[in-house]
Amino acid sequence: MAAPQKTRPDELTVEVVELIGEVVGRYHADYEEAAAGHALTGAQAKLLSLLSLDPLPMRKLAQKLKCEPSNVTGIVDRLESRGLVERRPDPADRRVKLAVATDEGLRVARDLRDGLQFAREPLAGLSADERRSLRDLLRRMLDT
Template sequence: MAPSNTRPDPLTVEVVQLIGEVVARYHDEYEQAAARHTLTGAQARLLGLLSLEPLPMRRIAEKLRCEPSNITGMVDRLEARGLVERRPDPADRRVKLAAPTDEGLRMARGLRDSLDFARAPLASLSADEQHTLRDLLRRMLTQ
């Protein structure tokens, strides 16, 4: 899509600024939660991602938008701490998957549970409003 030469309307500017503030607060809280678990923010994000499903290094790099060599180092460090393990991909035994250990899953859950900056504001919304917000965010991400 080609960029528009017209200036965005004030409502669009405000919405974009508010989204930016939410993202910044999320990242700040995530970094603080990671530090409490003696992890970097990137390691915490990797562990959270793996808690959803085991993944090959290349796919992790795509999802986290970084170089595969960076992922290898992060997985090495998490593996040394007993939080992640490498296992063969059942679909292609030449490929190794990174997967969380039981301790890694517990830590990922603890990280997720400690991220509460949005809990109170979301709790102030009705279930219908929460569904609407979710649906609008999903729609924005599919554009």
């Protein structure tokens, strides 16, 4: 049986994909720069940002960061040694350890978010309706 023939994407789709790639690249570069300003790696900053939303078990952090649990343990160890994160037993299952951002960790995570400059100015140039449309389109892309 012959493999189904793939159709080539149209030029507009190719251009949109390339623009998304450029946006992602600029975002990562800005994120790395903001993280370095706090003597953090990108992975440490991402983990701290996740924990600023909610305490999470180590395994869930590994899933969200798309890495091995042993890597998360090392990242949490380094953040814990700086007083940005602490481990606590999960009240629902005391065998599970939660990683929790400390007050200082929450402050650093807020500073990281505030330090991201890449999209701030271009987004400010869009109307509220345009930003809502962009948000809704991105959500649709992520839901598929």
